[in-house]
Amino acid sequence: MNTAAPANPCAAPVAAWLAAAPAGCRHAVAFSGGADSTALLLAAHAACPGQVVALHVNHGLQAAANDFESHAQRFCETRGMAFFSARARAAHAAGESPEDAARRARYRCLADLALAQGCGEVWLAQHADDQVETLLLALSRGAGLPGLASMPARFERHGMAFGRPVLEVDGAAIRAWLVDIGEPFIDDPTNTDTRFTRNRIRQHLLPAWREQFPAYQQTLARSARHAAQAQRLLDEVAAQDLLAVGQPPQIARLRLLSVERQANLLRHWLRLGWQASPSEAQMTALLRQIAACTTRGHHIRLKVANGHVLRDGQVLRFEP
Structure with missing residues (x-):
């Protein structure tokens, strides 16, 4: 007896995202080749074939960066997906982390690539655990409301709209689905380097939260939404004050x-x-x-x- 293939955990949120998008709009997926962006790209391609392009940014920060780009390109070519890449060189200012500089350069490259391809939005593959990590990272740094609000579902940068359709999807479910169906993806070795605070949170804090508070993704995400709501109110007050000042x-x-x-x-x-x-x-x-x-x-x-x-x-x- 044949059993149906398991459903991509990203499929339902991507379908809901597309239902709210203008008809005929071309979408871009920021595709690193990792598990999360692989599942998002596959869901987007299945939902609207021919209307999705994959965008890859090569920072050249790792020895394997060129291999990552080659994998991403081959993955798209074998599935008939449009693929575009750019190389970013991000010099960080004094007192700024290389990761922050690389992030800024990545958004710039993604926006430029998407605009050149006539895309209306770039989709990022951050999921529920990424949101929790961002909140805990902000707390570890003593951040204010903008940091505690974590990652918004939608934002604009460099003249391009960015979206995170799978922000409420469990990251473990994404990886398990890819392994189950045998889809290849890249395991970035820097994701296990505990010199980075985010990785220490991922490896040491999240397992403890998961054990003690099984609904931690939902409850911490709710706290982030409350912080975001409060920050929007403060922004309204600030905008009014700025008009007066x-x-x-x-x-x-x-x-x-x-x-x-x-x-x-x-x-x-x-x-x-x-x-x-x-x-x-x-x-x-x-x-x-x-x-x-x-x-x-x-x-x-x-x-x-x-x-x-x-x-x-x-x-x-x-x-x-």
Whole structure:
């Protein structure tokens, strides 16, 4: 007796995602060749063949990077899927992690490739455990609400829409499905390197959470959604305050706000214009300088994120 092949865990969420998309829209999948992006690409191709392209970014950060790209290209060619790749060279600034620089370069490359192919959205394969890891990583760093909100299902960067259709899918189920049907995928050796905090969370913390709190994916994801909702409200307040204070912010008007609203406005202004996130110490120093800025000769030039906030006459400016 023949048994039906198991269903791809990504199939249902991809179908729901497509149902909300404009008809005839071409989609792109960020395809590393790993288990998660392999399952997402297969689900997308099955749901709308001919309307999905695979995009691969080769950072050249590992000796096996070229092998990963070759695997991804062969995988697509044997299945009749369109494949496009780009090479990114991401130099990190002083005080910035190479991983953050590589992430920024990857988004830029993906956006450029997708725009060139006429795609309306790039799909990323982060799943439920990735969301939990992101939340726990943010907690380990003492992050504020933007960090605790973790990964949004949708966002825009470099003129391209990005989406995460399988953000609620169990990562273990994805890998088990691929093994069950015998589909090849890449196991990136850096994913087990415990020098990286995320990998320590994955290998040591998540098994304990899974054992003690079986519904941890749902409960922690709910906390992330609450944080995201609160952050959206703060963004609304910041946008209203920025209209009143001016852009760039006028120091005298900024000083009329409470310290908490000053901080909220400044974080919003920096994030909106430059994707810059000041540390707690940097924001505290900046707020002290604003409070002390009562004379024309008061000078402000403070290191904030990947640049400097400085006084320019009656306003604040940011130099990346």
